Amino acid sequence: MFFLFFFHYARFALKYGIEISVEEMKEFEQFLIEHPLLGTKSLIGEKLFKAIHCHKESGEGFILEKIDEHGNNTILFRGRNRKSDSVSIFMSADMWAPPSGYSSHGRYNAIGVPVLYLADDKTAIPYEIHTAYDEDVDIGTFQLERNLIFFDIEELDDEFEGFFVNASIDSRQLKHSYLLPNFIGACCNLLGYDGVKYKGTRGNDLNYTNYALFNYKDKKDVSILGNPVSYKQILDRKLEV
Numbered sequence: 001m002f003f004l005f006f007f008h009y010a011r012f013a014l015k016y017g018i019e020i021s022v023e024e025m026k027e028f029e030q031f032l033i034e035h036p037l038l039g040t041k042s043l044i045g046e047k048l049f050k051a052i053h054c055h056k057e058s059g060e061g062f063i064l065e066k067i068d069e070h071g072n073n074t075i076l077f078r079g080r081n082r083k084s085d086s087v088s089i090f091m092s093a094d095m096w097a098p099p100s101g102y103s104s105h106g107r108y109n110a111i112g113v114p115v116l117y118l119a120d121d122k123t124a125i126p127y128e129i130h131t132a133y134d135e136d137v138d139i140g141t142f143q144l145e146r147n148l149i150f151f152d153i154e155e156l157d158d159e160f161e162g163f164f165v166n167a168s169i170d171s172r173q174l175k176h177s178y179l180l181p182n183f184i185g186a187c188c189n190l191l192g193y194d195g196v197k198y199k200g201t202r203g204n205d206l207n208y209t210n211y212a213l214f215n216y217k218d219k220k221d222v223s224i225l226g227n228p229v230s231y232k233q234i235l236d237r238k239l240e241v
Contacts, residue, residue: 009048012156016054018047032179036110039183052187055155062152062197064211066144074144076118076211076222079125081135084232092224095140097213105175108185108196108212115185116213116222118142119200126233127202128210133235138228145221150197150211151188153181189214194221 006025013020028044039045055061068074080090097103097114109115119128122139131137188196194215200208216222 008156012055013047013051016051018051018054020044020047029180032183033176036179036182039186045183048183049187052151052184053191055151056188056191056193060155061149061193064144064148064150064197066147075225076120076142076144077122077125077139078116078118078142079122079129079131079137079139080228081129081131081137084134084136086136089230090138090140090228092140092227095138095224095228096218105178106212107178107181107198110182110186115195116216118211118213119208120211121200121206121208124200124202124206124208126231127206128200131233133233135233137231137233139231140228141225142222143225145219145223148194148211148213148221149192150195151184151193153184153196153198156184185212185214 006022006029009025010020010022024044028039028042028048031042031045032039035041040049064074066074078095080095082090097116100114101112103109103112103114105111106115106117108117117128119125122141125131125139126137129137185196195211195213198210198212200206200210213222218224
């Protein structure tokens with residue numbers, strides 16, 4: 001399985017005349033574990049950066065349009081967990097990404113680097129943010145103010161996200177399975193993409209898309225509509241036997 005995972009990276013680079021072997025991708029993964037901030041100092045990291053740059057220059061990014069196909073404003077959602085017995089809910093100002101220096105290690109952000117994670121289906125939010133049984137979810141609604149350009153992770157592999165479903169059980173502060181997508185995200189950020197688009201893989205029978213926004217300004221790029229709405233969970237616990 002991991003052979004196919006790395007093969008798709010190599011195939012993506014080859015589209016732009018850049019040769020990377022599967023073995024080199026394996027070596028690069030280990031390099032990132034040992035030197036997580038020095039990806040482009042590796043020859044393989046430099047090649048991947050060049051391939052993503054060629055992709056950007058060719059105009060192949062995914063455009064999420066401000067107005068959808070039905071003539072409505074494009075709407076996205078972000079949720080935050082809070083204890084069910086909490087006396088206060090989150091307000092709109094609390095729904096943006098954490099300030100610089102405060103964010104934990106995420107799929108497309110290094111520790112302390114703020115990234116705004118959004119989804120196009122609010123019913124997927126509890127799965128994405130791992131809401132506990134004793135928590136409620138406050139969900140904010142965001143509206144696009146302009147067309148945004150994303151790097152579509154499916155350009156690498158349409159099963160890419162499946163490799164990170166279990167990352168939440170990794171107790172390490174620096175999650176090894178996030179280092180390669182962190183590098184991809186950092187390359188896309190530097191090259192001027194507004195963010196990355198990736199398929200949601202959590203929750204049964206849900207078909208949704210996630211977006212990680214790197215740089216944005218309130219009311220210029222995206223706006224939040226009113227205060228968040230609070231939701232209680234309906235839990236259906238089952239044992240795998």
